[in-house]
Amino acid sequence: MQTALALVAAYLLGSVPFAMLSSTLFGLADPRSYGSGNPGATNVLRSGNKKAALLTLIGDALKGTLAVIVAQQAGMSDSQIALVALAVFLGHLYPVFLKFKGGKGVATAAGVLLALDPLLGLATVGTWLLxxxxxxxxxxxxxxxxxxxxxxxALMHGASTQTVIVGVLGMALIGKHWQNIQRLLAGQETKIGSKKKG
Known part of the structure; x- marks a missing residue:
């Protein structure tokens, strides 16, 4: 029962749409109405409002971090923590508050990884930044x-539960970026900092 409640709570936390909240706070258009249509920090940045994009990024990352840290502090097993990490991530990808059409999950995944293993999280974030x-x-x-x-x-922890869950997160992220892959191959992908059209 404790695990089930933790998973539901993590999913609901992951469902909180910070892109929508920050856009409303700064008086911006719905981020689903321009750019890639994705309710995430990169698309909010296309509005030209860096503060709103930063708030979205921080909020999406922190909900991933918070869910994992609470599970860790509650004394849950590695397997339970891994499930909580997956639940908060899936909450962002398929949020109940946005009719299950959420963001790509990059910031939330980063928050999850930083909480699971700071070194792993930093290495992954460093790869993204580079x-x-x-x-x-x-x-x-x-x-x-x-x-x-x-x-x-895998290099840090071998074939552990953590490595399995990180692999699942990675595959889900790649799956959510399928349309981006198509646009990249076609040379039609929008670069960082490009503002919305129209």
Whole structure:
């Protein structure tokens, strides 16, 4: 029962749409109405409001971190913590508050990884930052980080429960970026900092 309640709570926390909240706070349009249509920090940045984008990024990351830390402090097992991490992540991807159409999960996954293992989280975030800086494509950076995270975890922890859950997160992230992959291959992907059209 404790595990079931923890999973529901983590899912609901993950469902909190910070992109929508920050856009409302700063008087911006619904982020689903422009750019990629994704309710996430990168798309909010296309509104031109960096503060709203930063608030979205921090909020989405912190909900992932908070869920894992609470599970850890509650004395849950590694397997239970892994399930909580997955639940908060899935909450962001498929939020009940947005009719199950959420963000790509990059910031929330980063928050989860930083809580599970700070070194792993930093290595993954560092990969994202490096690729994003060089390419200016948030989606490409996310794909590279998603692919690298399970490898980093395997090197650090071997075939552990944590590595399995990180692998699941990575595959889910890549799956959510399928349309971005298509646009990247077609040379039509929007770069970081590009404002909304119209």
């Amino acid at each position: 690729v994003a800086y060089v390419s200016r494509y948030s989606s490409l950076a996310a794909l590279c980080a998603a692919a690298a995270a399970p490898l980093y975890s």
